[in-house]
Amino acid sequence: MLKQAFVERARTLGFDTVRVAKPDAIPLAPERLKAWLEAGHHGSMEWMAETAERRADPRTLWPEVRSVILLGLNYGPTDDPLAELAQKDRGYISVYARNRDYHDVIKGKLKEAAGFLASKASSDVKVFVDTAPVMEKPLAEAAGLGWQGKHTVVVSREFGDWLFLGAIFTTAELPADEPERDRCGSCRRCLDICPTNAFPAPYQLDARRCISYLTIEHKGHIPEELRPGIGNRIFGCDDCLAVCPWNKFAQAGREARLVQREDLAALPLKELAQLDDPAFRVRFAGTPVKRTGRDRFIRNVLIAIGNSGDAALADEALRLLDDAAPLVRAMAVWAIGRLLSSEAVARHAAERLEHEDDPDVREEWRRAMASSLEAVT
Numbered sequence: 207m208l209k210q211a212f213v214e215r216a217r218t219l220g221f222d223t224v225r226v227a228k229p230d231a232i233p234l235a236p237e238r239l240k241a242w243l244e245a246g247h248h249g250s251m252e253w254m255a256e257t258a259e260r261r262a263d264p265r266t267l268w269p270e271v272r273s274v275i276l277l278g279l280n281y282g283p284t285d286d287p288l289a290e291l292a293q294k295d296r297g298y299i300s301v302y303a304r305n306r307d308y309h310d311v312i313k314g315k316l317k318e319a320a321g322f323l324a325s326k327a328s329s330d331v332k333v334f335v336d337t338a339p340v341m342e343k344p345l346a347e348a349a350g351l352g353w354q355g356k357h358t359v360v361v362s363r364e365f366g367d368w369l370f371l372g373a374i375f376t377t378a379e380l381p382a383d384e385p386e387r388d389r390c391g392s393c394r395r396c397l398d399i400c401p402t403n404a405f406p407a408p409y410q411l412d413a414r415r416c417i418s419y420l421t422i423e424h425k426g427h428i429p430e431e432l433r434p435g436i437g438n439r440i441f442g443c444d445d446c447l448a449v450c451p452w453n454k455f456a457q458a459g460r461e462a463r464l465v466q467r468e469d470l471a472a473l474p475l476k477e478l479a480q481l482d483d484p485a486f487r488v489r490f491a492g493t494p495v496k497r498t499g500r501d502r503f504i505r506n507v508l509i510a511i512g513n514s515g516d517a518a519l520a521d522e523a524l525r526l527l528d529d530a531a532p533l534v535r536a537m538a539v540w541a542i543g544r545l546l547s548s549e550a551v552a553r554h555a556a557e558r559l560e561h562e563d564d565p566d567v568r569e570e571w572r573r574a575m576a577s578s579l580e581a582v583t
């Protein structure tokens with residue numbers, strides 16, 4: 207049978223789970239996506255709003271589609287990644303970003319799998335991973351690959367929370383699989399652990415408060431009230447995934463290009479703060495981290511330095527007070543405001559404010575001086 211032959215081929219290529227949904231299988235998604243966008247929960251991800259119509263329904267994206275194949279690739283870590291959050295002088299990089307960019311890895315495999323299908327079924331195919339306007343999570347739930355947990359990520363009975371998703375749309379008629387049902391029950395671990403309270407309600411995420419959005423997608427200054435909750439997470443966050451009890455069935459990922467690289471876990475903040483643009487590019491070449499660019503990455507590192515409580519790291523922040531990027535200077539000010547005495551902050555402010563013409567950086571200086579004064583009075 208065509209479907210069976212395809213599933214076997216996809217598994218040989220490294221996909222861990224492969225299931226099929228009909229294109230009309232997510233009737234609630236358009237309304238829910240609309241509500242999410244209207245609430246502004248997408249923040250500055252304008253592309254989510256711009257593509258909403260095509261995203262909400264596979265048939266709008268491609269009217270000829272007859273079957274939607276959802277494929278999952280397990281990237282389960284070998285140890286509990288959250289243990290690294292206690293190492294305050296080191297930066298936490300999310301598990302998904304500790305090796306090659308998954309888009310590159312999955313896209314290659316999807317193309318091969320789709321090529322097989324196209325040749326066997328004489329059908330048209332299109333492949334999607336993450337960046338296309340496709341609602342991969344509700345489609346994966348409809349195909350029975352897992353269910354959207356209260357943290358909105360798809361959880362699988364077999365692989366827990368550590369699954370990347372990819373999709374193949376095809377004009378071939380394939381038999382659909384049964385949808386998965388919600389297995390969260392009364393659990394709310396993922397909601398309660400979130401350091402920045404990013405869930406206004408179960409099954410709803412306000413991306414503007416999510417550390418993953420703030421440290422990866424958001425290009426501007428990170429709102430002050432959210433900085434303490436970020437802790438030492440410098441690229442993404444895994445808290446809501448890692449606490450899920452369904453991870454007791456998780457297995458370590460078998461794709462070599464996605465297995466955690468030791469040099470991308472628990473990185474010394476001191477070393478990272480010294481990266482200039484060329485060094486940043488070399489260090490993170492081929493990984494998802496390169497996406498933020500050096501300035502946004504150093505912004506995140508400075509927030510972690512400010513949260514470290516480690517005065518030995520203040521020298522790095524002091525040096526970055528004179529960085530060319532206002533995004534970096536502003537967070538250097540915030541970091542020294544958290545690590546140095548009010549006298550020291552006032553002294554550095556007096557030296558810098560004379561030349562500082564960026565209004566956001568000037569505002570950070572004003573707030574740093576006000577909060578250091580509050581701390582001593």
Ligand code: B12
Binds near residue numbers: 354370408
């Ligand atoms: C935008 C985006 C983000 C944004 C917003 C996340 C979000 N939850 O929407 C940000 C930058 C924050 C983000 C973060 C992460 N992301 Co992301 N992201 C996406 C992207 C591109 C689109 C998601 C989307 O459509 N959001 C719009 C909202 C409306 O959709 P939704 O979350 O499905 O919302 C549903 C629920 O709210 C539900 N709902 C609403 N009310 C109710 C009520 C009830 C009772 C129920 C049952 C449901 C329900 O209905 C909505 C529609 O189904 C997808 C790739 C893709 N093309 O699908 C990857 C994707 C979701 N991300 C992924 C990953 C891995 C992550 C991170 C874990 C990365 C990290 N470690 O830092 C975090 C997880 C954070 C989290 N808790 O979600 C994976 C998830 C894989 C999986 N197993 O589910 C995806 C699928 C990429 C991929 N191809 O593998 N991401």
Ligand code: SF4
Binds near residue numbers: 400404411417444
């Ligand atoms: S990824 Fe982190 S910040 Fe985002 S919702 Fe999950 S726990 Fe909260």
Ligand code: SF4
Binds near residue numbers: 355396450
């Ligand atoms: S932690 Fe609990 S509530 Fe959250 S997804 Fe897992 S089972 Fe569901």
